[in-house]
Amino acid sequence: MTQPLLETPLCRWHEAHGGRMVGFAGWRMPVQYASIVEEHLATRRAAGMFDVSHMGRLAVDGPAAIEWLEGLLTRRVAGIEPGRLRYTLITGELPDGGGTVILDDAIVSRDADAADGSPRLGLVVNASNRPRVVEWLSSRLPAAGVGLVDRTFETAMIAVQGPRAVEIVCGLCPRDDAARIAALGVYRATVVRVGGYEAAVSRSGYTGEDGLEIVVAGGVARSVWEAIHAAGAPLGLLACGLGARDTLRLEAGMPLYGHELREESDPFAIGLGLGVTLDGRSFPGSTRFAELRAHPRGRVRVGLEFGSKRSARENATVWQGDREIGVVTSGSLAPTLGRAVAMAMLDRAAAAENTLVDVLIRDGRQPARVVPLPFYRRS
C-alpha cells in the first residue's frame, strides 16, 4: 500500500518555482529546482535555502524531562544550558531481548525554561526515522513528569546556509535580534523575529558552511521563506533541493543515517565517537558501545577520491587486487572539487591515507585513493 505523501507548508512554493518533486521518507520534497550543481555552488559561494520541514521536531518538557532523556541519549543532556544544541545518537532496544540498535542521529537542544522553571527541550530527528523514534520514546515515557509532543506538522524548518546566510537573515530582523543572531556561536540558538514572525534560530546545518536553521509556525512559513528568498536572491542565494543537500553534506564528510550510519553501526568506527559520551553513563547500548570503544574492530569510514567525475554509488564494492576490502556508503560528483568522491567502510588494514584501491562501478574497476574527511572544509 502506498500512502499519500506528506507535504510541508512550502510544497506549493516548490511546485510553483520549478521544484522537481519526489517522494522522500514519506514526504513530497523538491530534489532540485534547475540544477543540483548550481544550487550546491551557490551555497558554497553565497547562500542556499532548504526546506527541511520534513525532519522531525519533537518537544520534550516537564520537571523530569532532563533526567528522562539522560537515560536515553548517547550524549549527556544534564549539562546542556538553555540556548545550546548538542549532536547525539538515539539508541533503542529491540523487542524480546533482540539487543540494542541505533535508531537515529539527532540534535537535542534546550530552550529557555518554562514559566514554572521546568526545562523545555527539543529533538530534531531524521524524517525517515521520526515514526520509529516517536514510538520508542513514547514507550519509555514515565507515568508523570515528562511531556513528549511531535511538533513536526505544526511547524516548518528552513535552513539558510552559506557564507552570506547570516547576513541575509539578519537583514530581515529587528536590530536587536539581528545582533543576537550575528553573535550566536555554533550550536547555539535564540528566539527572534524573522520577517516579522517569531522564529527559533540556531547556528547549525548540514552543508559544511556557516548558516542558520530556522523553525517557524507552519502558517507563516511561506511568508518567512519568501522574505528570505527575496532578500537573498540579489546576493546569489538559490533555493536548493534535497540533491544539493546530499552533495553538500557528502563533501563536508557528514554521515547520513541509512548510509554511513545504521542500526548496527559502531559509532567509533564511523567517526562519531564525539556523539557518544560513556563516562559510566547508562543508556540503551552503552555496554555494547563501551566494548566497541575498548576493542576497535571491523571496518572504518574513509573518504575515497576518484580521478574522474564518474561516481561510485552506494553498495559499490571496494577492492585491492582480488580481495574485497570494503563497500561504498555514499558517492557523487563533488561539485566544489570537480571530481567524484565517496564515503566507504574499509577494512582497517586498507584504510590508511593514500591507499590505492579499486571501486567496482557497474562493469569496471575505477581507481580511487583513500583521503581524509572531510573532502571540503570552508576557509
Next chain:
Amino acid sequence: MAAAMRFAKSHEWARPEEDGLVTVGISAYAVEALTDLVFMQLPAVGRRVRAGESLGEIESVKAVSDIYAPVSGEVVAVNTTLPSNLETLGSDPYGAGWVVRLRPDDPAELGGLLDQAAYDSLVGSQPH
C-alpha cells in the same frame, strides 16, 4: 527530404538517414530532465545491439541512466567527442549531440517507434 525522426518511450530519438543508417540520440526532454550530466559511456563500433538493449550509459549527479537502442542493428559510428563535451547534448540534442549511428537489421522497425506528435504527448503528460 529526410524521413521523420522517431522516438522511443525511453527517450532516445532515431532518424533514418539517406545512406540507410539510423542516427540515434537523446531527446531534449530527457536531457533537460537529467540535468547536471557528468559522465557518458558509449559502445564500441561494431557492436551488435537489439532494440531495447543498453547502448551505453549517461550519468548525472543524481543517477545513472541507460541509453537504449531504439532499433536492432550494428553500431557503425560513435560520437566520440560527446563524453568530453556533454553540454552538446543540451545545446544541440538533434544535431551535434547525436550518440551513435546504427546499421538497422530491419528499417521497418522504426515504424514501431513514436512519431513526434505521439512523443510530445507522452512527455507533455509527464512531470519532470
